Amino acid sequence: MAALWLLLFGVGALFFCSNAQEAYNNLPETYKKGVDLALEKLNSHPGIQHHFLFLRTITMSNTEPGFDVSYIYHHFYLKATKCQKGTVDSTACQFRNDRPLIDCAVCYKTFGGEIEQEPKPYVHCIHKPALTEEMTVGRVEHCNRMGYSSGAPTLLSSKGTK
Known part of the structure; x- marks a missing residue:
């Protein structure tokens, strides 16, 4: 009986781990790049000890003024896992429930699907x-100014998905 429980627990853990990345995998590519940018910045902070994964989107929007240019705004949560910072393969990383969420907002300009360095993301x-x-x-104002400085309409006035 104990072996059955252990097997069920193992299968449940694998299912939970695969769901941890499902939300990230379902994002459009341009939004994944922003999440990756936030994770890169977060991991560069010396006080961070755990591996973080994308949890869910709060708000996302984009403005496409034309010529293959987009201005992206993405507000989302990251959640700590039981894996150590620097983990390369996060498929076995389970979320921790004893740490607060990381609330992130990113905005950036893309050209041809790639993040531009100007204006600075x-x-x-x-x-x-x-x-x-x-x-x-302040986040919203900064992102709106980014779009206006390039002559684009405001990021948050566009219709986005939630």
Whole structure:
């Protein structure tokens, strides 16, 4: 009987792990690049000890002024896993429930599906409990200015998916 429980637990753990990356895998490529950018910045922080994975999207929008140019805005959560920072294969990484979520907002310009270096991509990630209303407003204002500085309509006035 114990072996049956162990087998069921193992299968459940594998199913949960595969679902951890399913949300990321379902993102459009241009949004995955922004999540990867946020993870790269997060992993460069010396205080981070755990491997993080994309959890879910809160808001996403894009503006396409033409000529294969897009302005992307993506607000999402990252969640700590039981794996150590630097883990290459995250398929076996399970989410931890004892750490706060990381709330991230990124905005950037793409040309031909690739992130442009100008204007500089904006990445703002913070533990969710520390996020203030002023920070949230600042994120949106910064991203809107990025679009306006290039003559594009505002990012957050476009119709996006949730």
